[in-house]
Amino acid sequence: MTIGNRPTPTGALAGSSAPRPTLVRHHEPAPIGAHVERNPGTALDLDVVRAIRVNRSAVERRAATIPTRRTVKKEWQAAWLLRAITCMDLTTLSGDDTPGNVRRLCAKARNPLREDIKAALGVGHLRITTGAVCVYHSLVQTAVDALAGSGIPVAAVSTGFPAGLSPIETRVAEIKSSVAAGAQEIDIVVTRAHVLTGNWHALYDEVKRFRDACGDAHMKTILATGELATMTNVARASLVAMQAGSDFIKTSTGKEPENATLPVGLVMVRMIRAYREQTGHIVGFKPAGGIRAAKGALDWLALMKEELGSRWLRPDLFRFGASGLLTDIERQLEHFVTGRYSAAYRQPMP
C-alpha cells in the first residue's frame, strides 16, 4: 500500500502537537476521482499464489468488528447511503425476466431516489444514478436502449452464468456477443473446479481468455466463493484472477449456497491490496448476493474504507450487486428526511 508512513519528528510527541478537539487526517491515500488505469494483468506468479496464508478464525474476528468499530449517523449516514446507490449494480437475473421488467429496472436506475427526498437532502444538483444495470445477455440490448443518454453502463453476466460449465468457445462467444450488443461491463464466472483442484494455470488461462474477449468492456470476475470451500482458495483465486487481468473481482453469482459475507470480502480486498503492493495495479471489488439491508451496505463501505481507503468508495472501484437493497436505502433516506419510519410501498419499485 502506498498509505503514507511519514515518521513523526521525535521531538513532537503526541499530545503536544496540533490543538484539535477531534481526530483529523492529514491525507488520503489517492486522489479521489483520478482516472484509474485498467489492470493489465501480469504473468501467472505461482510463488506468490502459493505463499498466501489465510487464517480463517482471525479473518472472521476482524470482519466481525468492522461493523462494530465503525458506524455513521445522521448526515453522514445519508451521504454514505447515497454513495451506496451510486455504487450499485442494479440487478435482475431471473428466468422470467422480460423486456418489460428490465425497462422498469433501467428507469429506476436513472432515478433511484424520489425527487422530494433528493431535494430534502440538498442533493438535487447531484447526478444520483446507480452504478450500472446488470442483466442476462438476452436483455442487454433492451437495457442499452432504455439507458441511452444516461451514461449508466449495462453489465452482462456471461460465460455460462452461473455455473460456467458450457464449452469454452461458447463462453468466449457469449462475451463477444454481449459486448457487441452494447454491454460495457462483463461479469464472468470461473470454473470452480480449477480452484478446487489447484489448477491455477487453467484458471489463469481461462480468465485471461475472457479478458481478451472483453476488449474495452470492463471485466468483473465472479469467484463464486460460496463454492470454493476455503479462505485460502478464495485468496489464491482472487490473486490469479487479478494476474489474469480482471478489472474487478466479485464474490458471488447470488446463486451459490453462501453469498457475499464480510469475512470473504475481507480476504478478497486484502488480496487487492497485496496485488497493488506487488504490481502497482489497481483492481475493484464487487460483493454480490444477499446484500439487502442499508445497514449491510454501510458495513461494506466501511470495510472498503478501512482496508483499501476512500478511493475504493467510488463506482469505478466498488460495486454492490443487489436487487432489493435500493428500496431499503430509499426507506432509510426518507426516514432521515422526515424522522418517520417509511414503508416500502412509498418507494417507486424497480
Place this chain on the structure above:
Amino acid sequence: MTSVADIFETMAYGPAPEGDAPVREWIERHQLGTFGHFIDGAFTRHGATFAVNNPATGQLLAKVTQGTEADVDVAVKAARNALPQWQALGGHGRARHLYALARAVQKHARLLSVLETVDNGKPIRETRDLDIPLVARHFYHHAGWAQLLDAEFAGFTGAGVCGQIIPWNFPLLMLAWKVAPALAAGCTVVLKPAEFTPLTALCFAEIARDAGLPAGVLNVVTGDGDTGKALVAHKDLDKLAFTGSTEVGRIIRRVTAGTGVKLSLELGGKSPFIVFDDADLDSVVEGVVDAIWFNQGQVCCAGSRLLVAEGIATQLEEKIRARMETLRVGSPLDKSIDMGAIVDPIQLDRIRTLVNAGVEEGSQMWQPSWAVPTDGCFYPPTLFTGVSPAARIVQEEIFGPVLVSMTFRTPSEAVELANNTPYGLASSLWTENINLALDIAPKIKSGIVWVNSTNLFDAAAGFGGYKESGFGREGGREGMYEYLVPTWKKHAAPLVDPAPFAPASASANGFEVPDIDRTPKFFIGGKQVRPDGGYSIAVRGPGGHTIGEVGDGNRKDLRNAVTAALAATSWSRATGHNRAQILYYIAENLSARSAEFALRIDQMLGSGGAMEVERSIARLFTYAAWADKYDGAVHSTPLRGVTLAMNEPLGVLALICPAEHPLLGFVSLVAPAIAMGNATVVVPSELYPLAATDFYQVLETSDLPPGVVNIVTGGRNALTRTLAEHDEVDGLWYFGTRDGATAVERASADNMKRTWTEWTARDWSSAAQGEGPDFLRHATQVKNIWIPYGE
C-alpha cells in the same frame, strides 16, 4: 454545518456519539453525585470525598468517599455477619442469586457500559461489546459452579470473608472476575474498586441489591491506596484477591505473610507477541491492534513485545504502520473510534516518560501522522523498532498504547526472548503450522497462550500468570479453587513442632569395636556431596544419645542444589508413564529395604517405623498412579477451537518437610512434586533426617535422573530462608511453624514464587489429608492455550 452533498464527496466518518444522559441522571440521583460506600445492603452517608473525573474531558463526574480504616472494619463486619447465612443458603440458593445478577447486568447493560466509558475513558465499543457482556457471562458461568459446588468440589468449602482489590483498566469486569467465583463458593466480599474508576462497582452493588442479593454479601468500600492498605491489613479476612501492579502485589504478599489469609495475585505483564514467517500477516496486524491498542494498551496481558521472524520484520512493521494510520482516537463515547482516553493524567505522564526514555535510548519511534485530541488524556498508538532487550521500554510494563518490536532468528530464540522477562502473564503466537504452534506453546512461561489470536477471555477458562505476573487463576474450574479450602483444614489444630530430645549423659563404651561411621553427605545432582561448610549436626534418639550425624547445609550447598535442579528440568518433559515407572521403582527399592528403614525410624522416634515405611510405599504408589492421570482439560469457551488447560510443573520446587515423620513426611512432598515433573530441593526433618539421607541409595538405584531430587540437611530455618530468597526457585512448600511460614511468604515476594505453607496439624498418615489432588494442584500451574481453528 457539513452538508450531505459535501460528505458524499469526502466520505468521512462523522461523529457517532452515544448519549450519556441516563448515566448523568443516575449519578445525580445519588446525593447529587456524592457517593458513600455500599455496606450491608445500603449506601452509607458520604465521608471525606475525592473527585472522580471523566478522563476524556477532564470534567468532574462524581465525588466518592475516601474509605477509612473504620469504614473497612464496618464493611468486613457486615461481610462476616452475612457469611453463615450465605453459606447456609447452599449451592442452589446461591446459584439463583448469581443467575439473577447475570440477568440484572444484562438488563442494565447500556447504563453500565456508558458509565464505564465515562469513568475509565475506554471506547464505548469495548464496554458495550466486550466488558459488560463478559461480566454477565461470568455471573452465568459461576451460577453454574454454585449449583455444582457440592458435587464437583466435594471436601471443599468456601474460604470465608474475602477482601478484593481491583484495578482501573477493566473496572466492572475485574469486579465480576472476583465477585462471581467468591459468591459461588459461598464467600462474602468487601471490594475496593480503583480510585480512578469506582463508579460501576457502586452501580453494580445497587443493581445487585435490587436483584435481591442479601445485605452484607457484597460490600464496596471506595478509596485510594490507603483504603486498600487498610483492607489488606484487616485481621478478619480469610482470603485476599488483588489485581494490579507487581509492585503493589509484592507489598501485599509481604503484609499478609504468616496471616494464613489465602492469597491470589494477578499482576503485571510484558507479554510477547510472536510472529513466525508463515503467519497470515494481515491477520497478524489486526492481532497487534487487538493486543496493544485495545483499551489504549492499558491491559495487563497486552501483547506489548512484538517478536518477529527477522526475514519478515520489515514487511510486517510496514503493514503495522499503515494500519496505525487508519486507527481513530477520540471521544470514548463515539461509536466509531478505536482508542479512547488514557485513564488519568498520571498514567499519561508515565507513558510519555517511558516513550521519551525509549527515544533517548536510541530506539526508533513511529507515530501516525494525525494528531490526537489535546483537551483530554489522549495518547496515539506508538511503535518502537530497532529496540534491544536491554532497553527500558522492553523491560518495563508501559501500560499504554506502545509496542516495541524485536526480531528473532529461530523458534528457540523466539522462546528465549519471550521468556526473557520477570513476567509471565500471557503470550500470543502466530503461525499457520500447527506443529510449530503446539511445540512453542508449552515452552513459553506464561499462564495464557493465544495461538493466532490475542486477548480472548472467557469465564470458562482460567486467567492468571506465571512468575512475577502473580499466582492464582480467575475463571474455570481452576479459578474456583482460589475461593475454596479443604473442609478439614477449617478445623485443623495448631501444630506442635516436635522438640529435640535432651542429650543423654555421656556413657563410656569401654574398648568395644565401634560401628563404622556413616555420616551421610548431601545428595546433589545425583551424587553424594560433602557439605561445603564442613560442619555436622548430631541426631539424637529418644534416649538422648547420638544415633548419627548429618551435614549442616549452608547457602552454597543450596545454591549447588538449585543449580543441579535447574539442570534437570528435562524431567518435566518425561512422559507421565515414564515418571510413574520411576516412582514405582523407588517404591520397589524402598520395599526391599523396608526392615532397615523401619529400624532407622524406630531409632529416631522410638517406634512406628514399620507402619511409616508401609505408608510411604503406598504413597509412592499413589503418585505413581497419578503421574499419568492428572489430566488437564478442554474448556468450553465460546470459540470455534479448543482451549486447553494444561497442568504444567512449577519448575524448581523447594520442599521443607514436616518435622514429625522422618520418611512419610519426606515422601509425601517429594512424590507428588516429581510425579508432576518438578525438580526438587528437599530439606528433610531437622530432628529426624536419617531416613531421608538413607533414601539416597534408594534414589540412586531407581533410575531417577540426576538433579530431580536434591537433598540438603541442616537447620530448617536457615535453609528455608535461603531457598525462599532464591530467585531460581519457582515454588516452596513449607510445613512447620508460623514464624517459619511468615519468613517464607515474606521472602517469596521478591520473585513471586508460589508458596504453600502450613503450621496447623495434618494427619500425614491418612489418605484424606496426607495425599491427593490438592498436592498435585500445588505442584502445578494451569496454562490455558487458546487454539481457534477453521480453514
